[in-house]
Amino acid sequence: MYWSRLFIPTLREDPAEAEIASHRLLLRAGYIRQLAAGVYSYLYLAHRSLRKIMEIVRQEMDAIGAQEMLLPALHPAELWQESGRWDLMGDNMFRLKDRFGRDLCLGMTHEEVMTALARGELRSYRQLPQIWYQIQTKFRDEPRPRSGLLRVRQFLMKDSYSFDLGPEGLEISYQKHYRAYCRIFHRCGLKFVAVEAHSGAMGGTESHEFMVPADAGEDSIALCTQCGYAANLEKASSRPVPPAVADPDVEAAPEEFPTPGRKTIAEVAEFTGLPESSLIKTLVMVVRGEPVLVLLRGDHALSQTKFEAAVGTSEFRPAHPDEVRQWLGADVGFVGPVGVRGIPVLADEALRGRKNMVCGANRNDYHLRHVTPGRDFQAEYRDLREVVDGDTCLRCGSRLEVKRAIEVGHIFKLGYKYSESMGLRVLNEHGREVPVIMGSYGIGLERILTAAVELYHDEDGMALPVSIAPFEAVITPVNRADESQWAAAEQLYNECRQLGLDVLLDDRDERAGVKFKDADLIGIPYRVTIGRKLAEGKVEIVERRTRATEEVALEQAAGRLQEKVRQQREWLEQQAEAAVSQPAATVG
RNA sequence: CGGGCCGUGGCGCAGCCUGGUUAGCGCGCUUGCUUGGGGUGCAAGAGGUCGUCGGUUCAAAUCCGACCGGCCCGACCA
Numbered sequence A: 001m002y003w004s005r006l007f008i009p010t011l012r013e014d015p016a017e018a019e020i021a022s023h024r025l026l027l028r029a030g031y032i033r034q035l036a037a038g039v040y041s042y043l044y045l046a047h048r049s050l051r052k053i054m055e056i057v058r059q060e061m062d063a064i065g066a067q068e069m070l071l072p073a074l075h076p077a078e079l080w081q082e083s084g085r086w087d088l089m090g091d092n093m094f095r096l097k098d099r100f101g102r103d104l105c106l107g108m109t110h111e112e113v114m115t116a117l118a119r120g121e122l123r124s125y126r127q128l129p130q131i132w133y134q135i136q137t138k139f140r141d142e143p144r145p146r147s148g149l150l151r152v153r154q155f156l157m158k159d160s161y162s163f164d165l166g167p168e169g170l171e172i173s174y175q176k177h178y179r180a181y182c183r184i185f186h187r188c189g190l191k192f193v194a195v196e197a198h199s200g201a202m203g204g205t206e207s208h209e210f211m212v213p214a215d216a217g218e219d220s221i222a223l224c225t226q227c228g229y230a231a232n233l234e235k236a237s238s239r240p241v242p243p244a245v246a247d248p249d250v251e252a253a254p255e256e257f258p259t260p261g262r263k264t265i266a267e268v269a270e271f272t273g274l275p276e277s278s279l280i281k282t283l284v285m286v287v288r289g290e291p292v293l294v295l296l297r298g299d300h301a302l303s304q305t306k307f308e309a310a311v312g313t314s315e316f317r318p319a320h321p322d323e324v325r326q327w328l329g330a331d332v333g334f335v336g337p338v339g340v341r342g343i344p345v346l347a348d349e350a351l352r353g354r355k356n357m358v359c360g361a362n363r364n365d366y367h368l369r370h371v372t373p374g375r376d377f378q379a380e381y382r383d384l385r386e387v388v389d390g391d392t393c394l395r396c397g398s399r400l401e402v403k404r405a406i407e408v409g410h411i412f413k414l415g416y417k418y419s420e421s422m423g424l425r426v427l428n429e430h431g432r433e434v435p436v437i438m439g440s441y442g443i444g445l446e447r448i449l450t451a452a453v454e455l456y457h458d459e460d461g462m463a464l465p466v467s468i469a470p471f472e473a474v475i476t477p478v479n480r481a482d483e484s485q486w487a488a489a490e491q492l493y494n495e496c497r498q499l500g501l502d503v504l505l506d507d508r509d510e511r512a513g514v515k516f517k518d519a520d521l522i523g524i525p526y527r528v529t530i531g532r533k534l535a536e537g538k539v540e541i542v543e544r545r546t547r548a549t550e551e552v553a554l555e556q557a558a559g560r561l562q563e564k565v566r567q568q569r570e571w572l573e574q575q576a577e578a579a580v581s582q583p584a585a586t587v588g
Numbered sequence B: 001c002g003g004g005c006c007g008u009g010g011c012g013c014a015g016c017c018u019g020g021u022u023a024g025c026g027c028g029c030u031u032g033c034u035u036g037g038g039g040u041g042c043a044a045g046a047g048g049u050c051g052u053c054g055g056u057u058c059a060a061a062u063c064c065g066a067c068c069g070g071c072c073c074g075a076c077c078a
Helices: A021-028 A044-063 A077-083 A111-121 A167-187 A265-272 A304-311 A321-328 A417-422 A445-455 A483-498 A512-522 A532-536 A554-581
Strands: A032-036 A039-042 A067-069 A074-076 A095-097 A103-106 A130-139 A154-164 A193-196 A207-213 A219-224 A230-232 A255-258 A280-287 A290-297 A316-318 A345-348 A357-360 A366-371 A380-382 A400-415 A425-427 A433-435 A437-444 A473-477 A503-505 A526-530 A538-543 A549-553
Touching: A021 A032, A021 A445, A039 A044, A044 A067, A044 A130, A044 A154, A044 A167, A044 A445, A074 A077, A077 A103, A077 A111, A077 A417, A111 A130, A111 A154, A111 A417, A111 A437, A154 A167, A154 A445, A167 A193, A167 A207, A167 A400, A167 A437, A167 A554, A193 A219, A207 A219, A207 A230, A207 A445, A265 A366, A280 A321, A280 A357, A304 A316, A304 A345, A400 A417, A400 A445, A417 A437, A437 A445, A473 A483, A473 A512, A483 A503, A483 A526, A483 A532, A483 A554, A526 A554, A532 A538, A538 A554, A549 A554
Parallel strands: A067 A130, A193 A230, A290 A345, A345 A380, A473 A503, A473 A526
Antiparallel strands: A032 A039, A074 A103, A095 A103, A130 A154, A154 A437, A193 A207, A207 A400, A219 A230, A219 A400, A255 A366, A280 A290, A280 A316, A357 A366, A400 A437, A425 A433, A526 A538, A538 A549
16 A cells, blocks of 8 residues: 555644543554544554454454354344343443334343344254354443543444353353453464453353453453462452551450541541551441441452442442431441441451451541450451452462453353343253353454553554554655655565565655654554665665664565564464463463 | 533644733645655745633623533542
């Protein structure tokens, strides 16, 4: 392609609204333009890159026997009502009515539609297993779209669905996806980790997320530096670091003491001179309209997902200040579990066995000391605490790290949730009707691109992996007016094309600096500079990421370039192979 | 859902507080010349309902109100 004929609207200056690197660079490099909050147009370069990503995804999905389809994005409400998710999805679902007033929605995901398709067609266990997939636009009305392409309201997803006769079959389909996903992300050049995850609104039992550690990410993950344990923070468990000081070894009853105006854990700790780990943090939650006390060590935080699991519902919220006053007779900041009647108390495991701690006295401006769980109050112990950086791994005792990460893929064992609610059954070998067990598996395609930009960029722009860059190389004649340079450039361009290389020819009548800057910005992995060295019959091959420069004879340039591209691709392929031959410890 | 910030040629911004000629600047764009290895220089141009609606005023980009749009932070941290 000739650059002068292409629409690549690069910007010299950073767009004002973009904060994170990928957003800024994708805008500046002319990959994307915003249409509305969380809605983007993918221009030529982005589309080229996404096509390459899709091609990798297709190859790997096809390789595990998955069949590509394309299902509607417009769904009738009835399907979602059947699964119970019409209400569950709430405001996240785009809803609309047709001219007859019938309720419709835009697809956020396709469990319902796939299940509906399957129940109409699958009759016999002999037809199983099946893996069906599509690459399609999904719509989610996010409460807060942000960070460029990281959290958007319309995006491309590869979603697949497996149908098996029983758990063993599902396990196989799940493993196939796990490996295919590892291959896909490696081939796209991403550094990622597969983590245990929470199933959320998808339902089901087991699930893994594929996470690319990056500061711009919106998820947090816990990683063991030694044994490979990895989990979404929502799900992660750990052994907490011990309390900063040991509990006083005395036999003493709870005793009130004044703590005027000290409401927060930090204030009470400072006032008493005790570390936060010697305090009990008391949260008042409202679960289905009823109060619940939640106790944590002062330096710990409540995990919402663990709490949700503990109470068995997502219908909970922190209590309002007046509710706290009404139920406990004191303001937020001075409440505690001692003497409380008729309100269930959930305590985090980290409080088990502690003694002589400090908590609120249920009297304003007072706390209690010498409070011993089990003696001074009763509680149901659960793991409710969010893992923090520096905790100890439950498996191996090493140190856990907490990092930000971008979720690029998520796989779920759905079990029988949809087949039972929607009536997907087949006859087994005994002629009996049995529900089909399902899995669902998603990849966010633009997130692969976004994560790659977050991972691989510098001051000058992006440096994309060769497998997903919009072009493999750009040929840059330094001086467009120089006839010999131009002739050499066209010659090299044609040779590259004949070798099957995906090259861009920068034929613009611009100064060298402009062309170099643009090439750096849009992140093409290799640039061939045709300039003053041409007098000696030589051109330069420059690697974008390292700036490593190699001089080669013009006649050998195409071959050498092909070689470099091939080496890069082979390296990515080796990563993929290695990943598959060494399945992660977290699987299965 | 709570909080903060921002809407002025394609992009980045100034002007607004203290209302008053023809609304500026840089980049980009067009034309010509120039230059030719990291966003070249010179010259001449084109391009703006100042987000929308309403109000105040002799007069509104500027003051007031409502609305629309966008960005950021938070949404357990007691």
